[in-house]
Amino acid sequence: MVTFILRRVGVMVLTALCLTFIVFFLTNLYPNLEKLAKTQGNFRMTDAEVESYLSRNGYLDPMLSKYGQWMGVWPGWVIEEDSVTRGRCIAPGQPPEEAPRFCGILQGDWGHSTVFRKDVDEIIAEKLALTGWLMLWVMLLMVPSALILGVLAGMREGSRTDRTLSTFAITTTATPEYVSGVLFIAIFASSAVGLQWFKGTATGAMTNPNFENFFLPVLTIALYGMGYIARMTRASMAEVMTAQYIRTARLKGVSFPNIVLKHALRNALIAPFTVIMLQFPWLLNGVVIVETLFNYKGFGWTLVQAASNNDIELLLAVSVVSVVVVLVTQLISDIGYVYLNPRISVT
């Protein structure tokens, strides 16, 4: 098991390196840099001025060297100009001798956001915490209800319960968040015609989340994801219920609730488990719409800001976090799969 995990972690690191390099390469293409120079300097810069700005700030180093600097495995650029030594790792006002040689992700230096005028790691930590909180509640609502829904529908395939629940599941999956979200706001939050049970904005939830200001965004995301998981669980459950070993259990005299709980459930959860784990990366980036809709300034909202403002370092950081989340959830999913399915062994 340990070697299995180590091997998987190794593969993960390699995948992360490749993916981040691709993102790095794309965000550091010359037109992007030119735009960056113009936003940082002024919009009427000539091509020569852009060139000189970029080279003075180390942007024109070879791609691999830049990537190495960003990672923190290559010494940061140092430029001596007019007897002032500036460098990637030299903070303004810091004597060059005291500055470290390396400064990159590995040293915990994520760079500086040009939009928020703050260090990237601060922004990421703050926004990730906000979205993490949202995700946690979505998962807490979505996963149990989706599983219960799927199991109830699947244990008696074709019954009235099955049809009702399946219709519900399909409806929720088929309704995009921007439709359901708007509907919920209109019904539950609108001051004109709505019930005014909840708040239509979740801005307050960023500092003080409570049921009133947080429930609608959570519900909007959860409903959308729930239908999908419920469908998967239902299909898997229905298949398991027709398996011969379920007949064996029935003819052993096991009661129906025990058949479902003891014999069917573990087998039926193998397939949906992978789907549930795949929901994490989806949630991380898929919350963009809901966060914007409810004005909840989380990770998705940050991504949009970074992308639309050409904030290279922030964009890179967001991608790194996303890549890590995807890979970690996949690892957990694989390990969980092994645990649920005894037919697969890693040793």
Next chain:
Amino acid sequence: MAEHDGPILEIENLSISFFTRLREIPAVMDFSVTVQPGEAVGLVGESGCGKSTVALGVMRDLGVNGRIVGGTVRFKGRDLGEISAAELRDIRGREIAMIYQEPMASLNPAMRVGRQLMEVPMIHEGISEAEARARALEVVRDVKLPDPERILKSYPHQLSGGQQQRIVIAMALMSKPSLLILDEPTTALDVTVEAAVVELVKDLGKKYGTSMLFISHNLGLVLETCDRICVMYSGEAVETGSIKDVFDKMQHPYTQALFRSIPLPGADKNTRPLKAIPGNFPLPHERPEGCNFGPRCDYFQAGLCDTGDIPMAGITGDDRHFTRCLRFAEIDWTAPVEAMAQHEATAPGKVVLKIENLKKYYEVSANALFGGSRGKKVVKANETLSFEARESETLAIVGESGCGKSTFAKVLMGLETATEGAILLDNRNIEQTPIEKRDTQTIADVQMVFQNPFDTLNPSMTVGRQIIRALEVFGHGASDAERREEMLRLLDIVKLPREFAERMPRQLSGGQKQRVGIARAFSGGARIVVADEPVSALDVSVQAAVTDLLMEIQRKQKTTLLFISHDLGIVRYLSDRVMVMYLGHVVELGSTDQVFAPPYHPYTEALLSAVPIADTRVEKTHIVLEGDVPSAMNPPPGCPFQTRCRWKPEVPGDLCEREVPPVREIAPGHQVKCHLSEAALARMEPVIRVAAE
């Protein structure tokens, strides 16, 4: 439940139907059978005759669509149709237990074996977990599994097929039921394992005094296990009685036809060919008026057999012997089989295929999914195969699963390439040429008939199109019209009506599909045909017809037939020479007569003794092999069979454990791979003896 004195199970006039949107499909009609305490009753019939439905009807587990529409099922005097769901649950598992066809599928893959066993008494007797565990250990020991503690801790997939079936049996016996229903319990198992399981079931039945309802399509198996038999055809019981009466004094034309279509000792493809039952099994909604068997019956009389329902009639003088035939009294049951067309035995021609020291090794990592670099293992699937096959000869390759017979077929076909050695087709080496690189003529020459006709035809292409496609690939015929003509001619050869060209595979029965498979194999004028268990997926009555078809084409086209099978009955019937394989080794090779008579290789001896024979005159020596076939990944040192051989003590020293025996010729054309001395071999007695009439 109060002590009950009388029959354990009485089924009276039971009728079961399945309801679909279109119509009601009667699956079982007017079925009656009684099981006395301690008695074993066999329920025999072809697939679709309703025998499993009867079992599920007794268990009242017919699904959403099935319903009992008439008759009663009484268990120890109680009408099972009238009890509540809770009472039914009490009976299931405690009073009536069931053993299923596929042990792997019937065990929960995500639950440890121990849990699954302990559950039964915990539900029914409310005993503690520790007690249940002790009981499980005891029963696992009773079903003769090694290392019960380890077995209880394992998951089903960690056990072999035979062990799984023993666990299913153990599970059935956990609460000491009064009635055991066995639904084809050994169909998925190898013959030697089957023999051991049957032996076990018989012993345990005696030990616990359990009554048994034994469902099988194998008459031989029923003869060995049961006291009484009930033959079913198309939803009805057609004949019931004691084993002796039904086997020796059958009173129903279907029973007679069934016995004539299975290869018993004495049958021979040339002098005493099998007699297939003409026609097809009627579909449940297409049953004829009157006698269901009427349209296929030799004794059919219009006006009598095709009007009204036919009741069961008792036969005076016999013990509870009934038949559903109106003319049983008029038929002369002792009349000999009307002579079938006899054939001249064809003499084998020149050698077309020569195998020399063929070896096929596979390298597998210890685990396919998460395999690392360490733990690479070599599976020796074929070990030094050497033999010749001649024109118009049938060479049977016999052995249990994992013996390497299918691997050999793959290498011959070019789906795999050999590790070492040579395959010479007309003196050309083909062992290293994969099928993509073989020329069309070689491919057309070496063809295959597959085991499962249901999976080997493309479901979305008409039958005719599939044959034409093969003709195109083999470059046969100049135009589409010519190929179409040829296709129709092939349909004629395999005795399918020409209209079938336009049909889809799903519209065909199993036997018909297999005929299409044969037509396809012969479409390029194949000279060597590998038939991999071509009839094992088919019903008994169809098997004879398909076998005969193969023989007939072989006679006409002088084909070399490599007949891969585990069914020694059919092998004895149709093959000229037999090759017995065990764990990749050829342990015995000789003419059919030589292999089926002593001296045997010890494995052949055990194999012959394991095969059930549906003939009361046959006496067999009882040899039960211990344990399972060893894994080819980890074969025993020395002789591959030494772990299960009963003759091993006859060989001095530890020769068997040290050295692979040399191939010895003990008679012209008869070779054996064994260390036994001439004297020991000469002392062997025939395993199968037919008592004089």
